[in-house]
Amino acid sequence: MHNKIKNSKIFVTGGAGFIGSYVVEELLQHSPARIIILDNLVRGSLENMESFIDHPDVEFIHGDIRDRALLESCISRVDYVFHMAALRINSCAVNPAEGFEVMLRSTFDVAEFCVKYRVKKVIYSSSASVYGLAQHFPTPETDNPYNNQTFYGGAKLWGEQLFRSYKFMYQLDYVGLRYFNVYGARMDTDGKYTEVMVRWLDCIREGKSPLIYGDGSTTMDFVYVRDVAKANIAALVSNVTDEVFNVGNCNETSLRQLLDVLLKVNNSALVPEHKEENSVNPVSRRLADNSKAKKILNYEPSIDLETGLEELSNWYFSKKSVLKTEI
Ligand SMILES: NC(=O)c1ccc[n+]([C@@H]2O[C@H](COP(=O)([O-])OP(=O)(O)OC[C@H]3O[C@@H](n4cnc5c(N)ncnc54)[C@H](O)[C@@H]3O)[C@@H](O)[C@H]2O)c1
Structure with missing residues (x-):
């Protein structure tokens, strides 16, 4: 089941962050050839990476995803990409211009380079914020995003749609994960x-x-971070593509x-x-319907x-x- 990870080269943007560091830990259990992490440490830290920073198969690059040449050189060397680097919801509200550069322009660059270097699959960190106040509780992935009022939620939704269109135009495989809290x-x-x-x-x-x-x-x-990391692995190893999944605790x-x-x-x-x-x-309520992830990814929080x-x-x-x- 985890053969996709064994001997593969994997790139994690934002891998020094909260969720990213657990994804790296989880990946390392399945013997990848190399994990490249690109993080500017605006929020992530060396402390988060303590358990793997000295691992011989891990390469940490202290840099910015807005550096196109650096981003390209990372993506040119890998089979799979986890795109997790992002600004927080409140940072986007305080500085939408920076939000645009990090959340939109750089995500566009990620998609472009993934096509150029024939990356096999991208796992994109989206968010339950795309729903705003949802229409149904529990909320299925089919609820519409028109209640979202935030720049962050809009940017995450655009990212999902970007990868969707790149699948349609260039056959770039991807899965989007909408994490809850x-x-x-x-x-x-x-x-x-x-x-x-x-x-x-x-x-x-x-x-x-x-x-x-x-x-x-x-x-x-509220969903525990190790369960979220497991959802990322499940999304990578499955043959599913062109889908988004809720990741909550239900x-x-x-x-x-x-x-x-x-x-x-x-x-x-x-x-x-x-x-x-x-x-x-x-947003006064949040409750995920995870049944799609359970059925298709065989994923359940524990x-x-x-x-x-x-x-x-x-x-x-x-x-x-x-x-x-x-x-
Ligand atoms: N934590 C949550 O509750 C939650 C919920 C929904 C979605 N998400 C998404 O999950 C992903 C991971 O979130 P997290 O909670 O681990 O946040 P985090 O802030 O801990 O991780 C994001 C990482 O990206 C890095 N980063 C930010 N801008 C960068 C840039 N320009 N270049 C390089 N690195 C940069 C930060 O230093 C940080 O390490 C994000 O995409 C986030 O939007 C998180």
Whole structure:
């Protein structure tokens, strides 16, 4: 099943990032000939790559996907591409011009070079953001994207459509993966949606009441990062092409429920404080329908919220205690 990875050369844009570093770890278990990582470390880190940075088959290039010559030289050497480098949703909102260069122009270059060098398959990191507030819950891939209001969601959708058109015009094989709310060790500590977990972990550590803005009824579908990495591998090794798949955990969890589980796994009796909502979140619900990925990719998430939050808490508290010792 994993013969596609064995002895293959694989390029991972954004491989020093949160999800990318787990994809690299997962790939290494199947003996690729070489993994080339291109990352400018705007968010990723050497620390994320600690387990494989010295691996003889891993080549890390500290550089930018906007550097066309560099991007071309990487793609010219590989069989498969995972395109994961991107700006965060809030960075795109703050700087759409940079969002354009990174999310659109560079994704175009990736597609062009993949055709030029006959790359066998691209796995493209898309997002549930393409739906905006979806029409159905659970949300199938067939829900339309017209409710999306963000530059980021629009850019991700354009990327999907770009690869679709390159399949149609040039037979470039690809799979797009629409991740829901990814969490876990090495996660971004100041993202728009994920930061709440980190803020609450800080409260637990300091014995302060965790704050909930609004009534805590906004829901998300939290999927653990190792499950997301497995979905990437499943998308590569299957013979499926020209498809997009939801990657969620298929559980709708409100912020209030999230906090309850976080308190439980940390044996904390803290009582939350409610404050008035201070931002308008246009997406009040998220819940994935993963049945397409299950049927076609034979992919199912395996890590429940309690187990995932326990792993996240252990990572976060041990990271904080290391920082404390270093100070
Ligand atoms: N984390 C989530 O909840 C989530 C949800 C949906 C989709 N996604 C998508 O999954 C992919 C991986 O996300 P992540 O959570 O690991 O984010 P991340 O920010 O940790 O990883 C992205 C990586 O890309 C790198 N990067 C950014 N701009 C670059 C550039 N110009 N040149 C080279 N490298 C660059 C960053 O340094 C970072 O290491 C992204 O495409 C993201 O949009 C993530």
